[in-house]
Amino acid sequence: MAERESMEYDVVVVGAGPGGLATAIRLKQLAKERGQDISVCVLEKGAEIGAHILSGAVMDPQALTELIPDWKEKGAPLDTPVTEDRFMFLTAKGARTTPNWMLPACFHNEGNYVVRLGNVVRWMGEQAEALEVDLFPGFAAVEILYDDQGAVRGVATGDMGVARDGSHTGHYQPGMELHARYTVFAEGARGQLGRQLIERFKLDQGRNAQSYAIGLKELWEVDPAQSRPGLVVHTAGWPLDSDTYGGSFLYHLKDNLVAVGLVVGLDYANPWLSPFDEFQRYKTHPAIRPTFEGGRRLAYGARALTAGGLMALPKFEFPGGVMVGCEAGFLNASRIKGSHAAIKSGALAAEAIFDAVAADRRSDELNAYSKAFERSWLHEELNKARNFKQWFKKGRTVGTLMTGVEQLLLKGKMPWSLRNDKPDYASLQPAAECARIDYPKPDGKISFDKLSSVFISNTNHEEDQPVHLTLKDASIPVSVNLAKYGGPESRYCPAGVYEFTKTDTGDDQLQINAQNCVHCKTCDIKDPTQNIVWVAPQGGEGPVYNGM
DSSP states (O other): OOOEEEEEEEEEEOOOSSHHHHHHHHHHHHHHHOOOOEEEEESSSSSTTTTTTTOEEEOOOOHHHHTTTTTTTTTSSOOOOOEEEEEEEEOOOOEEEEOOGGGGGOOOOOOOOEEEEHHHHHHHHHHHHTTOOOEEETTTEEEEOOOTTOEEEEEEEEEEOOOSSEEEEEEOOOOOOEEEEEEEEEOTTTTTHHHHHHHHHHTTTTTTOOEEEEEEEEEEEOOOOEEEEEEEEEEETTTTTTTEEEEEEEESTTEEEEEEEEEETTTTTTTTTTHHHHHHHTSTTTTTTTHTOOOEEEEEEEEEEEOGGGGGGGOOEEEEEEEEEGGGOOOBBTTTTTTTHHHHHHHHHHHHHHHHTTTTOOOSSHHHHHHHHSSSSHHHHHHTTHHHHHHHHHHHHHHHEEEEEEEIIIITOSSSOOOOOOOGGGGOOOOOGGGOOOOOOOOOSSSOHHHHHHHHOOOOOSSOOOOOOSSSTHHHHHIIIIIIOTTHHHHHTTTEEEEEEOOSSSSSEEOOOGGGGOOOOOOHHOOOOEEEEEOOOOOTTOOOOOOO
């Protein structure tokens, strides 16, 4: 077996999203301000910076302004200010618009920008490089390294050139070890390594069970007559039933572009539900369809998001490292925003790390990070919405009413905090107890099938490599998931990865089309038996989103 080479840094950051890049940028800024050196590298599993980034997105610029005050002069791609907010409740055929004065503050977007977050992240990568951060796209961190005391001492990247049977091809290269005083984990929602850290260090002890959702998104070029740059539309209601958490977004950018998506809470009960198909039929609603008639679909993708809020936020420090951004769960579900929280958490982590490195410390627990968070505007913002997701677990009517009470009447100053100890996967009910859902066939103009959608996500995986969607027990998909839950993995996956087929003898089997995977992590979250474990494929593989 080839020996792995190693590199030494003061700080290693895993993930080049808004949180990871903000951490790296802030570290280098502090070094420059104080005349000290600090070595920082960022690992990114995508083929290029921004390749795996997918978000709505309306961006609150507050954290970015704190991090890079002259972002406008430096050409940050925040160039579509929000001009109008609309919130609609949909029924199967109708739509009711809520007057703006009735909307809680979380649904007001004055001063925010409609962005393509992948483009923002690419620009942030350029700012990091200008500060001499070492960026390594195409390298997936797959292993956490620990020292003799059990503290994190870095990560290792995955081997390249491994065949499906585990043998080494002619292109084999062993992974690289990156050692650091402190390691920052910024993989996004349900990160492979973050999940391991939470379990090892019991970081979620005493917290609410984390809650997730899947966000599905398309980017369209619409008829110029339908373009309203700066218009932000959110909806609740149809096509989801009143017990299923979720809603849609429709954001108008410049150049006749519209971002459209549906968010579905992964605590839904009916195993026959397909988030992808709910999204496709949403676009056919009479109030939505006209935007896309005569238009052209440019891109598609999906991503899980961490929606539990402050009460589900795990402890995000541990010996030798920290978590930032959606890895920990800083997203504010009530505002449908997470990039500003990721940037702020990254900057706060960087300040704690820099002080520790300057004091010649290593591998200890950075308690200054959580203390700074508790004093920050981000904590105040998340505290105001701390019950948001818990109320919606009681249904849309209760969730809508109590969000209004807490945000409009109480101004976020609630005397109560709601508990939730039930993980999302435990919400799924047996298929025999739930109504089947018959979805209309796609028309190929407004609504589409999964395979044509995956095609425009530019997803690619080398077929001759170990399958990165792993099963703890290969018998469970048929013996439990199919028998009891109707094979929900064939529906909750938005990319057609999981498919139940027949063997030559007529027996059922699960076929895993790993090459279709868009790295959304939904299977890792929603599998009712928690038998599926998502791990990173060879570095650089997966979707290549163009500014999603």
